[in-house]
Amino acid sequence: WDEFGWLKPDRFDNIFLHGYTSSTNNVATSCSHQPTIMGGYDAFINKISKYGQKLWGTYYGGNYSDASGGLDFDNNDNIFVFFYISIQLSILKFKPDGTLVFEKIFGGKSKGISYDLRYYNNNIYIIGETYSDDLATPSAFQNSITVGMQAGFVGKFKASDGSTEW
Secondary structure (H helix, E strand, C coil), X not given: CEEEEEEEECCCCCEEEEEEECCXXXXXXXXXXXXXXXXXXXXXXXXXXXXXXXXXXXXXXXXXXXXXXXXXXXXXXXXXXXEEECCEEEEEEECCCCCEEEEXXXXXXXXXXXXXXXXXXXXXXXXEEECCCCCCCCCCXXXXXXXCCCEEEXXXXXXXXXXXXX
16 A cells, blocks of 8 residues: 655656555665665655656654655755654655655654645744644743644754754
8 A cells, every 4th residue: 555645846857755655665775764664554755766767765654654744855955854653743854865864753742743844944844733732842822732632733943953943
């Protein structure tokens, strides 16, 4: 079972496919960040050349169902991807060749869902949904939600290292 769901071209006309899959073959390339599926559905990202050749690919996830939610590029062609893995959220930064630069894992004690990510002016902006009543940063517009309910969230992170701005 594969769910591509999202694609985005870079400035060189390469295509980045990302989504989630339960497939155990033809997803990750050798020496990738996560070369094998970990369980359930794992998120994935593939870079496909403008000629249709897979340049690199990796799984990303754990023992449960995981998926990607947004992808964007900086001015140096690095790739940022927003994932949710079980109850955690994560932002990964890859070099154009697929080498992992950083992995920023965050979230509360309940499920979070990643919807989108945008790179702008050396920052990463994200939007998603959470069931956690403890995801907010200090001085947030809304510090908590009713337990068992869901709420949308936005966040800002530094593109250089993934550190939280708000």
